Amino acid sequence: MRKSSFLLLLGAIMIVASLAVGPAAAKSEQAGTVVFIHDQEPPNLQGPWVGNNLYATSLVLNNIFYGCQIRNSAGDLVPRLCAGKPKLLKKNPLTVRFTYKKTAKWSDGKPVTAADFKATWQVFINPKNNVISRTGFEDIRSVGGGRGKTVTVVFKKLYADWESLVSGGPYPAHIIAGKDMNQMFLNSIPVSSGPWLFDSWQKGVQLNVRRNPNFQAGPKMKLQRLTFRYILDTNARFQALRAGQGDVMEPQPQLQIADFLKDRSFRVSRKIGFAWEHIDIQVGEKGHAALKQRYVRTALIRGMNRNQVAGALYAQIAPGLKTVQSHMFKPFQTQYRQNWAKQSFSQAAVIRLLRANGCTGGPARAAANNNDIYTCPRVGKLSFRFHTTSGNQLRALTFEIIQRQLKSVGIELTPRFQTGGTLFGTTLPSRDWDLLMFTWVGSPSTPITIKDLYACGGDQNYMGYCNRAFSRILNKVSTTLDASQRAKLLNAAEARFMVNDVPSIPMYARPVFVISKRGLRGPVVNPTTEGSPWNISAWSK
Amino acid sequence: MLVAASFFVFTFVTVSGDPLAALTITPNVSPETVNRIREEKHLDEPVFIRYGYWVKDALTNQFGTKLLSNEPILPDLWRVMKNTLQLVIAAEIIALLLGVAIGVYSALRQYSPFDHAATSFSFLGLAMPLFWIALMLQVVFANVYQKTGHSIFPTASLNSVDPGEGLSFWIDRVHHLVLPIFVLMIVNMAGYSRYMRASMLEVVNSDYVRTARAKGLPERVVTMRHAFRNALIPIVTLSALSWGALLGGAVVTETVFSLDGMGLYFVNALLTNDPYPVMAWLMITATMIIVFNLIADILYGVLDPRVRYD
Numbered sequence: 001m002r003k004s005s006f007l008l009l010l011g012a013i014m015i016v017a018s019l020a021v022g023p024a025a026a027k028s029e030q031a032g033t034v035v036f037i038h039d040q041e042p043p044n045l046q047g048p049w050v051g052n053n054l055y056a057t058s059l060v061l062n063n064i065f066y067g068c069q070i071r072n073s074a075g076d077l078v079p080r081l082c083a084g085k086p087k088l089l090k091k092n093p094l095t096v097r098f099t100y101k102k103t104a105k106w107s108d109g110k111p112v113t114a115a116d117f118k119a120t121w122q123v124f125i126n127p128k129n130n131v132i133s134r135t136g137f138e139d140i141r142s143v144g145g146g147r148g149k150t151v152t153v154v155f156k157k158l159y160a161d162w163e164s165l166v167s168g169g170p171y172p173a174h175i176i177a178g179k180d181m182n183q184m185f186l187n188s189i190p191v192s193s194g195p196w197l198f199d200s201w202q203k204g205v206q207l208n209v210r211r212n213p214n215f216q217a218g219p220k221m222k223l224q225r226l227t228f229r230y231i232l233d234t235n236a237r238f239q240a241l242r243a244g245q246g247d248v249m250e251p252q253p254q255l256q257i258a259d260f261l262k263d264r265s266f267r268v269s270r271k272i273g274f275a276w277e278h279i280d281i282q283v284g285e286k287g288h289a290a291l292k293q294r295y296v297r298t299a300l301i302r303g304m305n306r307n308q309v310a311g312a313l314y315a316q317i318a319p320g321l322k323t324v325q326s327h328m329f330k331p332f333q334t335q336y337r338q339n340w341a342k343q344s345f346s347q348a349a350v351i352r353l354l355r356a357n358g359c360t361g362g363p364a365r366a367a368a369n370n371n372d373i374y375t376c377p378r379v380g381k382l383s384f385r386f387h388t389t390s391g392n393q394l395r396a397l398t399f400e401i402i403q404r405q406l407k408s409v410g411i412e413l414t415p416r417f418q419t420g421g422t423l424f425g426t427t428l429p430s431r432d433w434d435l436l437m438f439t440w441v442g443s444p445s446t447p448i449t450i451k452d453l454y455a456c457g458g459d460q461n462y463m464g465y466c467n468r469a470f471s472r473i474l475n476k477v478s479t480t481l482d483a484s485q486r487a488k489l490l491n492a493a494e495a496r497f498m499v500n501d502v503p504s505i506p507m508y509a510r511p512v513f514v515i516s517k518r519g520l521r522g523p524v525v526n527p528t529t530e531g532s533p534w535n536i537s538a539w540s541k
Numbered sequence: 542m543l544v545a546a547s548f549f550v551f552t553f554v555t556v557s558g559d560p561l562a563a564l565t566i567t568p569n570v571s572p573e574t575v576n577r578i579r580e581e582k583h584l585d586e587p588v589f590i591r592y593g594y595w596v597k598d599a600l601t602n603q604f605g606t607k608l609l610s611n612e613p614i615l616p617d618l619w620r621v622m623k624n625t626l627q628l629v630i631a632a633e634i635i636a637l638l639l640g641v642a643i644g645v646y647s648a649l650r651q652y653s654p655f656d657h658a659a660t661s662f663s664f665l666g667l668a669m670p671l672f673w674i675a676l677m678l679q680v681v682f683a684n685v686y687q688k689t690g691h692s693i694f695p696t697a698s699l700n701s702v703d704p705g706e707g708l709s710f711w712i713d714r715v716h717h718l719v720l721p722i723f724v725l726m727i728v729n730m731a732g733y734s735r736y737m738r739a740s741m742l743e744v745v746n747s748d749y750v751r752t753a754r755a756k757g758l759p760e761r762v763v764t765m766r767h768a769f770r771n772a773l774i775p776i777v778t779l780s781a782l783s784w785g786a787l788l789g790g791a792v793v794t795e796t797v798f799s800l801d802g803m804g805l806y807f808v809n810a811l812l813t814n815d816p817y818p819v820m821a822w823l824m825i826t827a828t829m830i831i832v833f834n835l836i837a838d839i840l841y842g843v844l845d846p847r848v849r850y851d
Contacts, residue, residue, distance in 0.1 A: 035702055043610050050578055051610030053567070130611075133570055182611060203620060204801025205699055231697045231799040232809070235676060240697040240799075243683040244690075265687075421558020421814045424565045429572075438566060452571075459571045 032224030034520060034541060036533070037237050037246035041204065041230040044186040053132040058529045060207060060228065063536055065169030066194030066217070068098050071528040073535075075274070075333065075444040077167055081112060081193060081217050086166050088481065093141065094155035096162055102149065103216035106172050106191045114145025117153075117166070119173035129181045135449075136165040158479040160448045160486065169193065195221045195537055206230060219537040226536070241266075241515065247541065248516040248523050250532055253394070258316040260515050270317075272332050273512035273527040274442040276324050277398075279435050279505040284464025286432040290379035295357045297502035298343065299382075300435075302353070303409045304402045305345040310508040312401060313394050318511040327454070327498065328447050328490045330509045332527075335447075335487035339495040340506055350409045354382075362410025374410040383412040384434035387427055390417035395437060398507070428462050436462075439510065443528060447490055451478050454498065465503035473497075517541075543827055550823050551592050554816040560584070560608055562814070582608060595820055604821040608813075614821045617806065622825060624699060625795070625802035627714070629787045632722045636729035637780060643730075644737020645769060648745065659734060666731030671790055675724045675797040682720065694719045697799045721798045725790050729783055736779055740772040774844055781837030785830050 042057035047065075062070070068082040079085060086098035104112040123129055124137035139159045144152040153166055172191050176184060189198040192212050199208040207228045211221040229246055231237045238256045240246055242263075251257055260266045281291050281300070290296045306323035314321040324331060325338035347366035354362060354374050359382070362374030375381045386403070388395045396417070403413045413435070418427060427433055440446070440453070451474035452459040456466035458474075473493040480486045498504075514532045516523045522539030523532045533539075561578060564570050579585050583594055598605030604614040643663075647656040679696040686692050695701070695717045704713040744750060745768050753767045754760075792804030799805065803822060810818035 033702060043607070043612055046610075049610070051607065051612075132564075133574060186612070202700075203617070204624075204805075206702065227702050229698065229702070232805065233697075233796055233799045236679065236697040236797060236799045239679040239683040240695075243679075243686045243696045244692050245695055245697060419558050421560070421562045423562070425559020425562030425814075428565060441567065459573075460566070 033227055034223050034225075034248060034539060035227045035229050035246040037229050037231055037241055037249040039230075039232060039234070039237060039252070041232075042207075045189055045198070046181075046185050048132045049182075050130040050132055055529055055531065056228075056230075059531045059533060060198075060209065061189075062169070062530055063194040063196045063209070063533060064189055064192040064198060065171065066104075066192075067167045067169040068100065069163075069167035070534055071444060071526065071530050073271070073524055073526045075528050077163060077444075081169075082167075086163055088162075089152075091158070091481065094158050094162065094481070095152065096155075096166060097150060097152045098166055099150040101217050104149070104193065105214060105216060106174075106193050107197055107212050107214045108191050109214065110172070110174055110191075111149070112170065112193050113147045113149060113173075114143065114151040115147050115173045116170035117151045118143040118145075119176060120168070120170040123171060123176065123181050126181070136161060158481065160478055160480055161445045162481070164445050193217075195219075196226065199225065204230065221537055222540040223536075226533070226539075247520050248514065248532070250512070250514050253314065253317060253511055253513065255316060257513055257515065261317065265518050267516050267518055269514045269516075269523070269525050270511050271525040271527055272321075272324075272330055272509045274330055274444065274446065274509070275439050276327070276330065276442060276509045277437065277439050277507040278327070279437045279507060280463045281435055281465075281503055281505070282431060282433050282463055283503060284431050286430070287464070288379075288384055288434045290376055290382055291384070291434060293357070293376070293379060294501060295353055296376065296379070296382065299350045299353050299409070299411065300406070301340075301343045301502050301505045302346050303350040303406045303411060304505065305405055306505070306507055307345070308405075309398055309401050313397060313508075314511060317513070321508060321511060324506045324509040326491075326494065327504065327506050328450060328494055329487070330442070333444075335484075335491070337491045337495070339491060339499050342495075342499055343502065347405075347409050350411075354410065359410075363408070366408045368404070368408050370408050370410065372410055373407075373412045381412075382410065383414065385416050386413040386435045386437070387416045387418065387423060387433045388437040389420050389423055391419070398437065431462055431464060437507070447486060448478055450490070451475055454503070463503050465501065467497050467501055470497035470501075543824070546827065547820060547823060548592055551595060551816050551820055552588050554811065554814065554819050555588050555591060558814040560814040578609070591816075595817060598817070599820065599824070604824075605817060608815040608817050614818050618803075618818070618821055618825060621801055621803045621806045624800060625788070625791055625804065628718060628721055628725065628794070628800065628802060629784075629791055631718065632725035633729065633780070633783070633787060635722065636726035636733055637776070639726075640730040640733025641737050641773070641776060643734040644739075645741050645764075645772075647734065647738040648741035648772075649764065651742065656738075659738075663731040663734050666727045667735075669727070671724055671728065671793045672797055674727060675720070675794060678720050678724065679797070696720065699800055718800075721794045721800060724797075725787065725794050728790065729787065732783070733776060733779065737772065737776055740775045741768060744768045744772040770844060774841065777837050777840045777844060781834050784833040788826055788829070 038056055038059065040054060040056040042054060042060060043052055045057065045060065046052050047057060047061050066081050068080065068086065069077040070080045072078050081100050081104040082098050083101050086096050089095040089097050100112045106112060121137055121140055121143050124131050124134050136159055139155050139157055141154045141156045155162065159165070175191060187201060192198065195212055195215050195218065196209040197212045199210040201207045208225055210225045211223065231240050234254060237249060237251065241249055257268065260268050281297055283292050310321045310323050325340040326336055329336040351363065351365065354376065357376060359374040359376040362372050363370045373381055373383055386399060388399060399415060406413055428436060451471070453461055454465060455461065455471040455474040456468060470493055473489055477486050477489050480489065512525050512527045514523050514525050520539065520541045522535060524535065526532055526534040561575050561584065564575050583591055606613050643659050647659045650656055682694050682696050699717055700713050704710045750763060750768050753763045791802060792807060795802040795804035796808050803826065807819065807822045810822065
């Protein structure tokens with residue numbers, strides 16, 4: 001055979017082989033398996049440990065260490081391993097009781113009991129264990145119930161978020177007894193109390209979980225297996241889904257989602273999430289002197305067309321997205337009130353306000369081509385440093401829009417973009433900034449601990465904001481056990497104090513997306529850390 | 542040299558950001574918790590003291606563990622190194638074979654249509670950025686799947702969900718590596734073909750080749766034994782030097798195709814501001830480049846009998 005003929009034949013064989021191998025591989029992946037493409041791989045399976053505490057880990061663990069209750073797609077706690085909702089027995093000392101279902105068992109046949117919850121509490125309060133947070137657990141005085149199904153928890157002091165705490169999935173006491181928890185569950189988990197079992201982990205590529213055949217506390221998984229496929233590059237994830245290498249994914253809000261909205265072979269579900277973008281204003285020593293003036297902060301918020309920003313950023317992937325008008329609740333929550341609607345966009349009002357306070361040198365009326373910047377008595381020129389993360393297109397676009405809007409009323413913003421590591425690790429805690437835009441990754445429990453963000457001396461109050469009357473209410477909220485009472489207090493306080501003080505400007509709550517193939521039934525957005533597999537038993541293909 | 546490089550890289554990674562930054566904006570994680578971790582992990586110490594901790598870990602504990610978790614670094618590094626070597630060695634061998642073949646043929650048929658075409662494609666290959674080729678291939682093959690339902694070449698990852706074992710596993714692996722190898726080898730192949738063409742042209746016009754022809758040797762023997770072997774020497778140098786570029790290219794290729802290799806490992810470690818895996822990566826990569834340079838030196842002696850190592 002001539003050399004050229006041989007090469008031609010070899011090429012033809014390779015193409016035919018690849019055509020044959022491709023569909024064959026794809027077919028073998030379909031039978032009873034759903035491939036969940038995800039952007040981050042857990043470093044290990046330890047859960048809320050230092051160096052972990054990732055959403056990617058929660059996705060795997062939530063259906064292994066099943067809880068008394070889970071958060072549904074509305075963010076509400078609903079019973080799962082428990083027969084009903086946990087009961088508040090006494091307020092002083094705070095005493096609560098819940099009962100695991102008789103059918104609640106570990107996959108090795110051992111029942112889930114009070115001993116499991118007690119062991120979990122002890123794991124979290126053990127100072128040797130590198131857990132990320134002991135909040136709540138450290139407030140427990142005792143856990144009773146022995147090896148029975150009913151658990152009685154007595155707290156040392158009022159802990160408003162008790163229901164979330166006791167609803168969490170317990171560790172298996174019979175497995176962890178006498179073990180060093182810092183070395184447990186690094187690469188595998190031998191048992192499960194939930195609908196799926198850990199199966200295998202090919203690090204860097206995929207993690208497999210399979211149906212737990214002994215799960216009786218609820219409907220079993222219809223699928224045989226779910227494979228978390230770790231594809232870290234954004235574009236590669238979208239292309240892999242289009243190329244048939246996955247069935248479902250939860251993308252960050254990216255413009256590529258627009259292509260899937262038009263594609264009939266995919267279903268895109270979306271919902272507002274708990275994470276909200278906002279601009280904090282530095283009112284402490286290191287911030288611009290003008291920002292200590294309430295009228296300047298009011299001018300800032302009223303000079304921004306926040307609805308236009310939200311609309312411009314998400315026009316293609318979440319049309320109609322409006323600004324969030326509360327720092328306390330999100331638009332889909334029943335407790336949500338439009339407290340910040342009062343600070344509506346009005347350029348004329350901004351100019352009136354600045355002039356009324358003696359500011360000079362700015363435009364008499366708003367103009368897109370304005371270059372004149374106001375200077376105000378005793379606080380100087382209204383020119384502020386604007387910090388946010390670099391490499392984030394949406395944030396860069398937000399900055400461009402509000403920079404133009406504010407400049408047209410005589411307020412100047414100068415960009416200070418930094419990497420996330422520098423911005424959050426160094427700049428934010430240093431308090432040496434004027435305006436800083438970032439996202440708080442909230443949860444349904446955030447309102448209970450919101451004092452950390454906005455009360456005087458709050459742990460994460462980096463703005464230097466302090467309104468004592470407001471702080472008193474936020475502190476009261478953190479020990480108020482009744483959820484509706486908490487919401488009433490928070491909404492009233494936000495409308496009365498925070499909206500007028502303007503220490504922080506709420507921008508928009510980030511939408512959460514799930515893209516799935518048409519043939520896959522079940523996945524819907526769950527904006528909590530449960531993620532879309534919260535209803536895995538309903539998934540089928 | 543390696544010590545100086547390791548110190549500078551450690552310093553740059555350390556000062557480029559705070560690995561605890563994400564914790565700062567995580568609700569319910571108090572500054573006390575963040576400070577406790579900072580103390581435990583020596584993040585509050587000066588850079589050179591932290592460098593000392595790293596040196597100790599690297600020498601006594603096989604590069605130790607990652608900064609924040611207890612995961613040992615070395616097993617992860619071995620795993621990704623194997624994957625990267627599969628990618629870069631395959632890409633290098635194919636690039637060498639094709640580049641040399643194209644270069645020789647172009648030189649022997651100078652100014653022929655083939656030569657012009659090869660020259661044009663070489664410049665195109667050298668000019669195109671790796672990441673762009675990779676992205677284009679992903680889009681093309683994703684579109685092909687959407688239109689036909691046939692997954693000709695996977696656009697991400699190292700293997701299928703069920704790759705099987707033995708031969709089936711390796712066929713699946715090759716199938717997944719086709720696009721990344723193509724991307725990685727295209728630039729090197731273009732470079733090799735240009736160098737080989739130039740080197741071959743220089744050799745075929747030299748006196749000893751003319752002498753060989755004058756002796757009446759068949760053209761095939763003149764080309765392969767006298768011209769080709771001598772023309773290969775610059776390619777060996779180029780190939781040895783290209784390992785650094787190849788590993789650099791692997792960073793891009795592995796990131797775009799999400800391959801669990803050293804490049805992606807390096808990028809992830811950088812993004813988390815964790816200097817320990819970055820340092821381990823640096824040491825392994827530097828050692829690999831030194832080894833490949835050593836192999837090139839040995840090959841000189843094989844190809845050119847005048848070169849001897851005393």
